[in-house]
Amino acid sequence: MSKAAEIDIVSVSKVYGATTAVHSISLKIPAGSYCCFLGPSGCGKTSTLRMIAGHESISSGDIRLGNAVVTDFPPAKRGTAMMFQSYALFPHLDLIDNVAFSLKMKGVDKEERRTRALQMLTLMQMDAYATRRPAQLSGGQQQRVALARALITDPEALLLDEPLSALDPFLKIRMRAELKKLQKSLGITFVHVTHSQEEAMALADLIVIMNDGKIEQAATPRKVFEEPATAFVARFMGDHNVLSGRVVSSQNGVTTLEAPEGQAFSVRGNGKQVGESVDIGVRTDRVRLDASADNTLGLNGIVSNIEYRGASVKITVVGAGSDDFTVIANDGDYFAKPVSVGDAVSLSWALEDAILLGHA
Ligand SMILES: Nc1ncnc2c1ncn2[C@@H]1O[C@H](COP(=O)(O)OP(=O)(O)OP(=O)(O)O)[C@@H](O)[C@H]1O
Numbered sequence: 001m002s003k004a005a006e007i008d009i010v011s012v013s014k015v016y017g018a019t020t021a022v023h024s025i026s027l028k029i030p031a032g033s034y035c036c037f038l039g040p041s042g043c044g045k046t047s048t049l050r051m052i053a054g055h056e057s058i059s060s061g062d063i064r065l066g067n068a069v070v071t072d073f074p075p076a077k078r079g080t081a082m083m084f085q086s087y088a089l090f091p092h093l094d095l096i097d098n099v100a101f102s103l104k105m106k107g108v109d110k111e112e113r114r115t116r117a118l119q120m121l122t123l124m125q126m127d128a129y130a131t132r133r134p135a136q137l138s139g140g141q142q143q144r145v146a147l148a149r150a151l152i153t154d155p156e157a158l159l160l161d162e163p164l165s166a167l168d169p170f171l172k173i174r175m176r177a178e179l180k181k182l183q184k185s186l187g188i189t190f191v192h193v194t195h196s197q198e199e200a201m202a203l204a205d206l207i208v209i210m211n212d213g214k215i216e217q218a219a220t221p222r223k224v225f226e227e228p229a230t231a232f233v234a235r236f237m238g239d240h241n242v243l244s245g246r247v248v249s250s251q252n253g254v255t256t257l258e259a260p261e262g263q264a265f266s267v268r269g270n271g272k273q274v275g276e277s278v279d280i281g282v283r284t285d286r287v288r289l290d291a292s293a294d295n296t297l298g299l300n301g302i303v304s305n306i307e308y309r310g311a312s313v314k315i316t317v318v319g320a321g322s323d324d325f326t327v328i329a330n331d332g333d334y335f336a337k338p339v340s341v342g343d344a345v346s347l348s349w350a351l352e353d354a355i356l357l358g359h360a
Pocket residue numbers: 016017019020021039040041042043044045046047048195
């Protein structure tokens with residue numbers, strides 16, 4: 001395998017007629033990392049991946065792969081390989097010929113390309129099926145063949161567009177582990193587009209969260225979880241409640257603000273102007289819920305829904321500064337002091353469990 005390449009995206013935009021799908025994004029994806037692009041439908045993640053692959057032209061900006069600016073290179077000359085959501089296998093060819101296809105296009109002679117295709121199928125533990133056609137394989141097996149076909153070109157970066165979306169939930173988790181193992185063993189850069197927060201958290205060294213053609217945050221999964229940069233990230237990842245308020249003071253690493261309901265909150269972070277309107281994120285798993293509606297330090301609300309999840313219980317509270325304030329309680333804590341739908345409760349949290357959120 002060749003060396004992994006850093007991918008440097010510099011002020012890249014994509015415009016389709018009247019639609020700007022990607023707004024001047026800049027990002028460095030370190031060589032040999034597993035990077036996941038995550039975001040809601042239409043946020044521009046597939047357009048970005050396709051521009052890295054060369055399947056979509058770049059409207060403005062540049063993309064560098066390793067030492068080469070590849071902006072105007074055709075896909076086959078970039079050192080990237082792409083695995084498509086549908087796998088795009090040729091139904092009439094056996095697995096050897098499917099995997100060897102790109103070598104055939106490059107004019108590699110038949111014997112060598114068959115040998116290399118078989119090596120690649122062996123790497124993916126699919127050599128026993130070499131003479132089958134794609135229709136005779138399960139979804140997970142087809143995916144392995146698609147991976148073999150992408151990797152035979154010896155790419156510096158593998159680009160994967162929703163690679164797990166066609167698999168059932170059980171297989172999805174198994175193939176997810178296999179993808180991660182494969183990336184570590186090959187050591188090349190993987191860029192993987194997904195809708196799934198859980199998938200990105202499980203796989204990525206670097207998560208890039210996109211919204212409306214812009215990057216909201218690019219960071220490690222732990223950083224995204226613990227320090228979401230924006231209200232969008234906090235809401236999209238679902239681990240924080242987002243509340244709004246007006247800054248009363250902001251210095252020495254602590255900002256105090258007043259919510260519209262009149263309560264005062266202190267959160268981590270500073271540098272805000274007094275009077276400025278800000279959003280804060282409060283960890284759903286760190287909120288203390290008390291069966292008393294008389295808490296001058298926290299928020300008061302009414303329990304509107306309770307979902308049992310096994311190891312934890314999700315409690316939704318209305319009227320507490322956010323449309324549906326979420327509390328994730330561990331099962332032991334919840335069942336020691338259970339609440340019911342309709343109960344008045346108070347919510348509070350420690351300073352370190354709330355964070356000041358920015359804007360993209
Ligand atoms: N060929 C095209 N012509 C015109 N508009 C396009 C084209 N491809 C994408 N778009 C638009 O660009 C925006 C971004 O699309 P893109 O496919 O990159 O988003 P995405 O985040 O990958 O979404 P999904 O998860 O649904 O695939 C969308 O508004 C989409 O409608």
